[in-house]
Amino acid sequence: MKAIGFKKSLHIDEADSFIEFEKEIPTAEGRDILVKIEAISVNPVDYKIRKNSLKDTQQDIPKVIGWDAIGTVEATGDEVTLFKKGDRVYYAGDLTRDGSNQEFQIVDERIVGMAPKNISIEQAAAMPLTSLTAYEILFDRLQLNKEKDKDKTILIIGGAGGVGSVGIQLAKKVLGLSVIATASREVTAEWCLKMGADHLVNHQDLVSEVKKIGFEQVDFIVDFVNLNEYWDAIVELIKPQGKIGSISDPTGPVPLNQLKKKSAAFYWELMFTRAMFQTEDMIAQHHILNQISQLLDEGILQPTMNTTLDGFTAENMKAAHRLLESGKSVGKLVVKF
DSSP, rough: EEEESSOOOOOOOSTSSEEEEEEEOOOTTTTTTEEEEEEEEEEEHHHHHHHHTTTSOOOOSOOOOOEEEEEEEEEEEETTSOOOOOOOEEEEEOTSSOOOSBBBEEEEEEGEEEEEESSHHHHTSSHHHHHHHHIIIIIOOOIIHHHTTTTTTTEESSSSHHHHHHHHHHHIIIIIEEEEEEESSSSHHHHHHHTTTSSSOOGHHHHHHHHHHSOOOOEEESSSSSSHHHHHHHHEEEEEEEEEEEOOSSSSSSOOOGGGGTTTTTEEEOOHHHHHHOTTTHHHHHHHHHHHHHHHTTTTSOOOOEEEEEOOOHHHHHHHHHHHHOOOSSSSEEEOO
């Protein structure tokens, strides 16, 4: 089968930043399924790992990354109970295994969901990683629910990105929160409003921007951009006994002691934790993805795909990473095989 990978971490414009090569189709065993991939989505985690995982070394066999895919089940391991051959599935995969930048992939059935039926393959490919991340941070980490939290306020830092796009929708359409989203450009502002944000603020002067629209403090804050950059604003804007969540990678220490006087709670979210540590509740991602499929099929959630590249080639993978690294992408980018 065809795969695309890299032997060394290189600048995206280098000739060998991505390499097309042939490898054997793997065999499904145990709780694994073998999926024939039809489309993938590219996320910031992709380019971060491409840029950093092989900086100081070079390997003979290219490293295959990629953490969003939709495809058809081709074979199942002898312990598989959730899927059968021919099922169309989607998933975000596992950091510790080969990724989705190949024509066939092995993945544990417990982190796979049945793909939505009422949207396109490309639209579905855009959803797993960002939906899992947004769902987990809101429901599993902050433990929000509609009955007790409806009409409370949430500030979403990074509303127009992949996770923010789903986060806005889940917060507004499923939880019934009043949603404030950051957006600094006209195109990102329009996108956040399309996703369902009630209010828009510019991230460059966050405290005054939030107060300008009538909020002295907010009940919940989620950071999808840069925790260190916005930490002082987060500490000032969070209500006493409020909740804060983040997915970003800190560039320095995070002074949690500043939250003590407000008895505010802070939560990390990493979508890969369940698969990486084979947690007892690993199958929760199967259920979350099935729930996201239902919300998409019912039209409660709308797909977040905004850019499509046609063809599984090294050049298209380079183009995808180049766009994400620019910081100018809005919504999700998909490569159709």
